Amino acid sequence: MSVATETFPSLNPATGEPVAEHPVHDEKAVAEAVGRAREAADWWAALGWRERRLRLLNVKGALARNINRMAELxxxxxxxxLADAQIEVVLAITQLDWAARNAQKVLGPRTVFPGLTALNHKCVLEYRPLGVVGVIGPWNYPIFTPMGSIAYALAAGNxxxxxxxxxxPGVGVFFAELVAGVVPEHQVLQVVTGFGPTGAALASSPGVDKIAFTGSSRTAKRVMAACAQNLTPLVAECGGKDSCIVDSDADLEAAADAALWGAMANAGQTCIGVERIYVVEDVYDTFLKTITDRARDLRPGFDRxxxxxxxxxPGQLDVIEGHIKDALAKGATAVVGGAESVRRPYVEPVVLTDVPDDSTAVCEETFGPTxxxxxxxxxxxxxxxTNRVGFSLAGTIFSGSRSRAMDAARQVRSGMTSINAFAAFATVGALPFGGVGESGFGRIHGADGLREFTSPKAITRQRFALPMNLSSFDRTDKDMARLLQTVAMLHAKRYKR
Incomplete structure (x- = not known):
């Protein structure tokens, strides 16, 4: 890679102190990385399912042995x-493990029944690797979230x-070092660091076969525009404005505990975090008292x-403060905290009631502990x-009725819903992760996540010739009569309810 003349520091947001210095990779450096990835792609794909599985399981082992080092970074x-960071690494490990162990089962060649009209053919469906995948990752879960693309793309042969x-940036650099220690022959995972122009260079590179992006809807549109230059396909996860619904017969203590964790953990900087809570009126007062009592005891900081x-x-602090002030100006009540809760770089817990549906605190992603x-x-x-908001990523429902909860979960417009727990779907490797609407499109995780980084290929092989050949200029009227007779026999019957 060409030597970058410009560098930038990664900073500890709590102290402002530099953590490390990293190069700003320009368009030329990105192109060189993509070129090396292209050269490595054929070798990596040719290793086959079993060898890639072994390599990726060893990468998983390397990450597991370095949990504490990664978590501290x-x-x-x-x-x-630190404990939240450790949990994040554990979740990343489970995704890497699932992708490695299930890639062949999901993507390996399979025989497909051809139907009577092509009975003389053997039909095979294969999922072929795309080649080079560009991953543009977020900062809020810097190892777990991109792992849903990195691990699945690598397991698929890219x-x-x-x-x-x-x-x-340091999290990505360290993980790439772990991968290189296990796969020293070729750079199957490379990291390019920098700002928006570095990501734009990756998205617009003609050598990239797919982009996996996580970030805001606004940035996703710019990434899509860059991808459009080469018709590069994109999977995008663009955040959410997720709700927690509390039914009249819900376990209110459990609901309050889960909703508060979903709203406040990671300072509310969670794409699938709880930002809105809808409580059935019969239990509203009890639930509100329960969650506010809990919220008042929470304290942000950098100490243990x-x-x-x-x-x-830092720029998100202005958004959070703006949403709180907008809600209060429109008649909302702050039952915990308020505008004064923004104490840079921290935001203390904020719980708002009587918030109008048209306020930014309800309609737009806040991404803070409110x-x-x-x-x-x-x-x-x-x-x-819940469905009035354009963001449709995930959601949570608490109810004592399994049937009512399942019905509601199916009606909620989202890619994922968890019942009587917060975000349980994110811990299950077999389940797809992604949203609809302003929350993006495509899926990571699970079988759908593996297929996301492949191209399906259909292959037919004629095993023997049929008595009649319809794909020929030698076709006769008798052949056509036989065909129409067969179709009538198989498909022309009337079906009754």
Missing amino acids: IRQETGKP TVVFKPSEFT EAVYGPITM ITVHKVKDLQEAVEK
């Missing part, structure tokens, strides 16, 4: 508590060029006793209000 670059966030850390991206709590008459109204 995450803590330094994001400010989150090589990867990873552009981590400029706020957490703090339950969450600072806002990692929640709005709303009273609704029933589960159906909660679902309707």
Whole structure:
């Protein structure tokens, strides 16, 4: 890679102290990385399923042996508590393990029944690697979130060029070092560091076969525009404005505990975090008292006793403060905290009630430790209000009725829903992860995540010739009569209810 003349520091957002210095990779450096990835792609794909599985399981082992080192680096670059960083690494390990162990089963060649019209053919469906995948990662979960693309792309037989966030470059660099230690022959995972132009160079590179992006909807549109130059396909996860719905027969203590964790953990900087809570009126007062009593005890900081850390991206503090002030100006009540809770670089817990539906605190992604709590008459109204917002990533439902909860989960417009727990789907490697609407498109994780980084290929092989050949200029009227007779026999019958 060409030597970068410009560098930038990654900073600890809690202290402002530099963590490390990293190069700003320009368009030429990105092109060189993509070129090396292209050269490595044929070798990596040719290794075959079993050898790639072995290599990736050893990468998993290397990451597991370095949990504490990786977690401390995450803590330094994001400010989150060490235990939360350790949990993040554990979740990343489980995704890497699932992708490695299941790639062949999901993507390996399979025989498909051809149907009577092609009975003389053997039909095979294969999923072929794309080649080079570019991954543009976020800063809020700098190892777990991109692992959903990196691990699955590698397991599918692709090589990867990873552009981590400029706020957490060291996490990406360290993981690439672990991969190189296990796969020394070729650079199957490379990291390019820098700011927006570095990501744009990766997205617009003609040598990249697919981009996996995580970030804001606004940035996703710019990435899509860059991808459009070469018709490069894109999988995008663009955040959310997720709700937690609390039914009248829910376990209120469990619901309050889960909703508060979903809203406040990682300082609310979670794409699938809880930002809105809709509570059926029969239990609204009890639930509100329960969650506010819990919220008042939470304290941000960088010490061991703090339950969450600072806002990692300084510019987000203005967004959070703006949403709180907008809600209060429109008649909302702050039952915990308020505008004064923004104490840079921290935001203390904020719980708002009576928030109008048109306020930014309800309609736009806040990405901070704030929640709005709303009273609704029933589960159906909660679902309707949930679906009014354009973001449709995930959600949570607490109910004592399995059937009502399942019905509501199916009605909520989202890619994922967890019942009587927060975000359980994110811990299950077999389940796809992704949203709809302004929350993006495509899927990572699970079988769908593996297929996301492949191209399906259909192959037919004629085993014997049929008595009639319809794909020939020698076709006769008798052949056509036989065909139409067969179609009538198989498909022309009437079906009754």
